[in-house]
């Protein structure tokens with residue numbers, strides 16, 4: 001297919017179902033074209049391919065149609081058309097997701113929010129901002145800072161990821177240890193439901209009665225509809241910030257210092273850990289000048305009232321020394337501070353300097369299990385010969401093992417996948433979770449039954465079906481397939497009890 005005026009077709013063969021989906025795609029394309037300027041409706045195959053993956057680039061699907069609305073109203077009408085034709089749709093913000101959540105459907109519509117970038121209001125007086133979903137995370141802080149405020153959740157991708165994506169993934173970041181994840185900072189949202197209705201979630205005043213539907217939507221990975229406006233909390237800029245870079249010989253020592261700091265009742269704004277391999281990668285990429293010969297570094301940030309930070313600093317310094325720190329540096333100025341953070345925040349991409357391919361894993365463990373789990377990961381690495389670099393939010397036990405491999409070597413990808421999966425099993429085995437902040441997406445859907453029973457998953461599916469009975473909003477993500485509600489049937493032979501109750505359907 002060529003040219004922007006072609007009629008989209010489904011990727012697969014010429015079956016009756018394909019023809020139906022092709023006709024549905026054609027109808028939605030016509031609706032989109034009647035609403036949105038030409039550049040915002042993409043059907044040209046070469047341009048469609050630009051959207052074939054998110055940050056998890058080893059899954060690729062060329063979308064059937066890409067729509068880039070300029071207003072929430074246009075977006076809602078496109079979704080209504082999808083609902084009329086039972087056509088699947090997938091929301092996409094900036095496409096930085098690492099679990100394949102924004103992976104498109106060949107037989108569906110990819111709805112991109114990159115033109116919904118208005119910051120509608122910044123209200124310092126009640127510490128709120130109202131933004132469109134395509135607004136870049138860091139731009140909220142830039143808009144709020146002149147008035148003395150900022151937006152606290154800070155994924156390392158904050159220069160490019162969108163607030164809508166953050167809401168869908170309940171994203172975290174280095175400073176979420178003290179300030180909480182996205183869910184703690186979203187107080188309202190406008191949602192286009194999978195049938196195209198526009199609903200407001202949350203309330204102006206706190207603690208509204210009834211079920212927490214806003215809380216349900218945050219972290220739902222685009223499976224309950226598309227968020228078209230978000231009201232976030234703004235946090236007062238601290239009087240003092242002190243950033244420390246601490247070198248240890250081993251990750252055990254660094255883990256011990258982390259636990260001791262928290263046990264002492266100190267909640268730093270951030271405690272991040274990198275091991276020797278992650279440091280090597282960061283040095284090669286951004287020359288961050290971390291302590292030479294360190295087996296692990298901690299980046300610790302203290303913030304708050306100056307007098308409080310001074311007291312905490314003395315205690316943190318003492319605890320780090322007690323746990324074997326051989327070097328402790330304090331950032332002298334904002335430039336120095338930025339360089340310390342650059343090493344940490346560029347770590348994922350930096351690993352490309354020491355390995356042609358890698359998997360960014362994301363799991364959570366109780367913080368106290370850090371030494372044991374890091375040791376088990378090291379053992380896995382030795383046994384399998386697959387190198388693993390560790391960089392993570394040590395304060396809240398959110399691990400990001402980077403599993404290195406060279407796809408050009410036969411079997412290397414499979415070996416890396418195996419180690420990566422075994423790391424998730426370790427997390428579950430230690431009372432943790434298969435994802436801390438990157439979401440389940442398509443990548444980890446198969447792992448959900450390792451954490452949840454069938455009844456748990458059915459209950460979640462009931463919630464999903466309440467929002468999306470036709471199963472058209474980001475189908476195939478989060479839930480292991482085959483399951484109900486629009487996904488291919490399989491596990492349940494005959495009618496499932498949710499079907500019998502008229503609460504879910506299979507097609």
Ligand SMILES: Cc1cc2nc3c(=O)[nH]c(=O)nc-3n(C[C@H](O)[C@H](O)[C@H](O)COP(=O)(O)OP(=O)(O)OC[C@H]3O[C@@H](n4cnc5c(N)ncnc54)[C@H](O)[C@@H]3O)c2cc1C
Nearest residue numbers: 093094095096097101155156162164165168172222227437
């Ligand atoms: C280098 C790098 C570092 C990263 N660091 C972090 C980190 O520190 N912490 C962290 O949590 N994540 C991190 N991530 C992952 C990623 O940036 C986050 O998940 C981010 O929130 C995704 O935002 P996005 O706009 O790119 O969303 P996308 O990738 O476009 O979409 C992500 C999911 O959100 C859904 N979605 C998007 N917009 C909407 C909407 N308006 N309504 C409903 N659903 C929607 C999509 O369908 C998809 O399921 C990192 C990624 C990279 C590449």
